[in-house]
Amino acid sequence: MLPPPHPALHVPDTKVALSTASVYPSTTETAFELAARLGYDGVEVMVWNDPVSQDVDALRRLSDAYGVPILAVHAPCLLITQRVWGSDPWTKLVRARRAAERLGADTVVVHPPFRWQRQYAKEFVAGVNRMAGETDVRFAVENMYPWRYRDREVLAYAPGWDVTDEEYRHFTVDLSHAATSRTDAFELVDRMGDRLAHVHLADGSGSGKDEHLIPGRGKQPCAQLLERLARTGFQGHVVLEVNTRKSGGAEEREADLAEALAFTRLHLATVRPGS
Known part of the structure; x- marks a missing residue:
């Protein structure tokens, strides 16, 4: 059991969760196991090619078995998940919302459409806001980045990768994506204002690659x-969505995720006014 915080410190009720993407290419169950062992407050389920991540009943069993609540569902909108839950992007969002409702999660994370999804992109802003008005679950649209190859920049998302250009109800800020887009993170958060509903915490060096480094190992103002x-x-919620594929094995990955959690809890503790 952890000791109580010092009276001079204020520790907010913000929950710190582990994205199941943080253990890729290991399984969704591995993320639940690590979240429980390390003391995370919950998980965000990335719906992807692991069949368990797509199965609400299987996810509920994992949540109950490990005593780890599911706080958010990340809709399958990556390139590698284009066929998960079918090919229609609106069907994916409906299923993500239903999964969140059944699992007790309060947030669905969604990316803006790819440019080649023309009809979906044309209807996306109005459509996602309409869906948000039909549920208590928040659809938190995530900031993205331009794709770069050598000296070329490709605008892959529509209406755009900078989601603050649109009137979405809620946002997810991802600091690794901010690094990749070379956007000032604080200016981005300022533009999101009180519509900021969800945080993907990860670091980045600004190299042009979406790195998802352990917080504190890059150049982003994570702390x-x-x-x-x-x-x-x-x-x-603050969700650790980090890349542990280069960890040297299961023990090093666990150490990396423990470090990420300790970093987050440390910097969420602030001095009480007047202390």
């Missing part, structure tokens, strides 16, 4: 953002 969230009474 400063966490401290700001704590001071301003942020009501959403």
Whole structure:
């Protein structure tokens, strides 16, 4: 059992969750096991090619078995998940919402459409806002980035990768994506304002690759953002969505995820006014 916090510290109620993507290419169950063992407050389920991630009943069993709540569902909108839950993008969002409702999650994370999804992109802003009005689950649209190859830049998302250009009800900020797009993270959060509902915490060096480094290992203001969230009474969840594929094995991956959790909890603790 952890000792109580020092009276001079304010520790907010913000829940810190582990994305199941953080253990890729291991299984969804591995993420639940690690989240339970390391003391995460919950998980965000990335719906992808692992059949368990697509099965609401299987996910509920894992949540119950490990005592780890599911706080968010990430809809299958990656390139590698184009055929997960069918090929119609609206069907994917409907199924993600239903999964979140059945699992007790309060957030669905969604990416803006790819440019080649023309009709979906044309209807996306109005459609996702309409769906958000039909449920208590928040559809939190995530900031993305331009794709780069050598000296070329490809705008792969529509209406655009900078989601603050549109009137979405809720946003997810991803600091690795901010690094890749070379966007100032604090300016991005300022533009999101009180519509910021969800945080994907990961670091990046600004190399042009979407790195998802352990917080503190790149150049993003991960610590400063966490401290700001704590001071301003942020009501959403902070989700560690990091890349552990280069970890040297299961033990090193677990150590990396423990480090990420410790970093996050440390910087969410702030000094009480007047202390």
